[in-house]
Amino acid sequence: MRVRPPRILDASSLVDLFNGHPELGELLNQAEAGWLQILMPTSAMADAEAVLNAGRGGWDPILLTPGVQSLPLTEHTAIEIGSWPGSLAARHVVHEAAAVRGVVVTRSPGTYEGLRVSLLVV
Secondary structure, three states: OOOOOOEEEOHHHHHHHHOOOHHHHHHHHHHHOOOOOEEEEHHHHHHHHHHHOOHHHHHHHHHOOOOEEEEOOOHHHHHHHOOOOOOHHHHHHHHHHHHHOOEEEEOOHHHHOOOOOOEEEO
């Protein structure tokens, strides 16, 4: 079995995952089956939660899915991305994608203008 590069979900894709977007649901199924890893930077989770108001109970089914992992914003990452363009969540997402050679999953590609990153627009 060949595992695909990790998928890093940004705030826009997390919101649409909660809203039942079929392609995003399929990514979650593939992670659960062991075909790929889904990574969620915590800053993107915070931006998504500001829209969703899902609370801990809403996030638990995703966070407890095998193949899904949250990524905290560490001090070293915060310092490195501090001067990059864009929102904090976008910069955090891009940093994590580069660190794992992953692909950012987004519904809002314009968010990454001026940043070097591989995007999967769903």
